[in-house]
Amino acid sequence: MALALGAAASAAMAQSPLTFKFGYGLKEDSNQGRAARVFAERVSQLSGGRLKMEPVGAAKLGSDDAMQKAVSAGTQEMMVGSTATLVSVVKEMALWDAPFLFNGVDEADFLLDGAIGQQIMGKLPDKGFVGLVYWENGFRNLTNSKRPINSLGDLSGLKLRVMQNDTFIKAFRTLGADARPMAFAELDAALRSGAMDGQENPFNTILSSKFYESQKYLSITNHVYSPWIVLASKKWWDKLPKADQEIIQQAATQARDFERRDTREEADRALKNLVEKGMQVNVPTFGELSRMRNRMDHIYARDIGEKVGLPLLLQVQNELIGYRDRKRK
Template identity: 40%
Template sequence: MKTTTMTRVTSLIGGALLGLTALQASAATEMPPIPDVKGDVVKADGDFKIKFSIGTTQSGAQYRGLEYFEKIVEKRSDGHIQVELFPGAQLGDDLQAVSALQSGTLEMTAPSTSPLVSMFPKFALFDLPFLFPTPEVADEVLDGEIGQQMLEDASTNGLVAIGWAENGYRQLTNSQHPVSSPEDLDGLKIRTMQNPIHLDIWRTLGANPTPMSFAELFTALEQGVVDGQENPWITIQSSKFNEVQDYATETNHVYTPFITLVSERFWKRLPDDYQQLLREAAKQMGDYERHVSRTMNDQIKQELADSGMQITELTPEQMKTFQETVAPVYDDWRDKIGGELIDKVRAVSQ
């Protein structure tokens, strides 16, 4: 009897746990389905393997985009190109992966542009505040003449740049109070990347920017070493910053793209037709990844609000105040990045 009763209890507990797991899975952020592959099979000589490394995890939009890239390349090459994905910085961080491309020990990676500024100074453009007022403006710049020229400029130093995708907009969170104006930032200790433009932005806004490694950030927020931080919504949720940050502001203060890079050594071994296939696949991957990113962005923002985080959405007038306050940052960096380039980008949003 005791054994039978225990078995029933165990079964009930197991069923309850399975039900909870199913409930959690259904509540998880849903990604748009991976599209079907379109286009003819590309015929060329040789068999090739691509190791594709990224720093973000399997739960993000970028990895979902890579799954589509893998599907396109393998199907349209009729299996003659095999793609292996390495998320979560398994093969090194962004800079280590780029270095591996240069040495020919890795075929592809897709870092955000910020770590590459020392190699490609014009990429500092993407760290300027409020440069891209909408995702559509970012798309127009990156998919147009400006973006194509920047891909060409980045196709040096042992690298071939073949496409853009989206890391997304950065948002502000803090543990002290709602922020709807620069005055609300006065004295707040905000963790930033070790990036001179980002430090300049937050100083100009009146905050106390505090650079530190991302690995230290949750503990620093929990212990009050810093009051706040800034990252995309998906990072805020996946890192559980909402557990130690009560307030968020949808600032959209910096938009960061991902750039798809191929090792030049590997690229030169590919037949021309396979090179074109990779370019087409990178473009399709980037378009789909942006769609996934933006869909997840809206869902995650709502999930954070539902979890109790107080999210401030700035009015156009409030946003204009932030933009006017950081105008001196453009004066500081105009000559270093290139005034003509900045003007071209700003002209797109007029």
């Protein structure tokens, strides 16, 4: 029996590892790339080398939208991408586009990793996905070439590039900006030519894209928290043994924790670097940010509420109120 077991073990070890691809959009030296490498390392370690994840970055497997279609169809195993591009597939993902939803990263972690985040992930299998974890892109902030944004009135008439997302467009037009949707690939040229006055992105993206070369002012508004989501193809996932699913899930959770720490540390460094590059940084007062937030009431009721459902929106608000009350005690 011992000889038989030994032979079986040797045969299993001799088998080729199960290899699968993990696509992401940013460059290999980005926070996405670093986290993808950690994810692959954890998969290999936890499986004893039996599972091999191949990270493929720089959008070599396509845009987020293209990869999502491939993952849903089962022609690509895994990816990480923006929740914003999933809204057309799972309307409840629009919750994460809600302006001024979170006051800090701790609130984002609480909601994303808790019951509500899992509840929204639970909508994915019907669309061909399995959601594993949420990663962090970061809070989005405003830059422009005209003036500091210290008050609501400072946004008036500002030609502002926003993502090709209805909620973003409506939100900034409500705040008085001339919000215009534009593909990210076209943004740098538009800022340099003056076709656009400004844009909004996390510090990391502002730095890596060298927007400081055309944008003088950086206003820390933290107006939207942008999550990424790690997805697996349901067709592929359902064929895996449960033990392999558990290994990949555990590795994804460990990579998520690394990615959030890394992204937050990078954001701190990026902000310091942007100041060194000559950007003028300002923080609107709590009162002015509250004025902006109050303008979002009808966006929440009509846009976010219609997409995610008012019961879910109320549940989110109650969860955040409870969290903030506990934090104050």
